Amino acid sequence: MNRECNIVKDIISLYVEDMVSRDTRTFIEEHLEHCPECRSELEHIRKPVELVTDMSAAPINDLKKKLFVRRVQTVLFTTALVLAIAVSVFAIMTAPRFFPYSRSLVQVTEGQNGVLTITFDNSVTGYGYTVRGDKERGTEIYCINAWDTVWDKHITDRGQQNIVITPTSNADIAVYYAQNNGSEDVLIYGLNMDDNAGTVTLPRLILIQYFGMAMLALTILIMARFLFRRREKVKIWLNRIIPFPIAYILAHICTKGISFYSYSAQRDFSIIVLVAILLYCVMLAGGSLYKAKKERKS
Structure with missing residues (x-):
């Protein structure tokens, strides 16, 4: 290879692109006419480049899968949130408002x-009643209440x-x-049983126990999350349980506010658990969507 070949090889790509002077x-x-090596170089440059295309469908399938999962999470998030709001509103609107006793309120025939x-x-x-009896004394005692919503x-x-x-x-x-308002129960029919005289029907405070248990569980889980912050598998499970x-x-709070008193504890607790499950789904789905959005930005 002589000096002239070196010069030609340096500028032959410009020659192919028609970017050289006359x-x-x-x-x-003139050089190509008597130099086989440079003609070979020219043919190599002019040869079409074959692009190797990856025909694998795996990336597309992965993308479709991610989009489907994200769509499901979005639907779950929206549905659970709407249901949680609807159940909370329904619970408030159907909460019983108990009537105090008056002669015109109830009549016994x-x-x-x-x-x-x-x-x-x-x-x-609406109304409710309980009954208890004493076979030895031969008595039946009914305790009723009434409400509207x-x-x-x-x-x-x-x-x-x-x-x-x-x-x-x-x-x-x-x-x-x-009366369910802190006042004594009123005898509206029959004999005044001595053991029931002066009885006051009080609300149950069982809801505060469950609320306290939730607070305690949250505190313990947060402490565990801090202690096991370097153990990835444990941290993942704690992140799923904490919500x-x-x-x-x-x-x-959504259904009862800051009140823990309840004259219908079973109803209130059932509604709270239902709303809690819906909100839990909202948190999980929302967390996954937020994480995916954060990954896209990064």
Whole structure:
């Protein structure tokens, strides 16, 4: 390879792209006529480049899978959030508002064979009662209450409410009205049983126990999260568990506010748990969506 070949090889790519002057072109073409090596170099440059295309569908399938998972998470997040709000609003609107006793609120009528009909005022949309008996003393004691709700008052019409009590024996019957406002139960029918005189029906405080358990669980989980912050597998599971006590606390606040008293504890607890499960789903789905968005930005 002589000096002239070196010069031609340095500028032959410009020659191919027609980026040289006329004199330079003439010089290169004259050199190519008697130099096989440079002609070979020219043919190599002019040879089309074959692009190797990766026809594997794996990247596309992975992308489709990620988009599908993200779509499912978005649907789950939206659905759970809407349901949590709807259940919370429904719980507030259907929360019983208990009536204090008045003569016009409830009437007791005695029929044949000792059958009692308890009729409520039209403002009453719901009622409940419990019964206990003392076989040795031959007594049956009924304790009733009555309420309305925002839902019943503005949306539904349940009509007049009444209770029919059929005694199971020849026992003496007493019917008390529980006011559920801190006042004494009122005897509205029958004999005044000494053991029930002056009774005050109090709300249950069981909700504060569950709230306290949720707070305690949250504290323990946060401490465990700090202690095991360098153990990736444990940290992942703790990150999945921690939102549930948070969801329960938020569910209690959404449905009961900061009150822990309840005259219908079973109903209130069931609604709180339902809302907590929905909020837990919201947190998990929302966390996954936030993490995916953060990864895209990075």
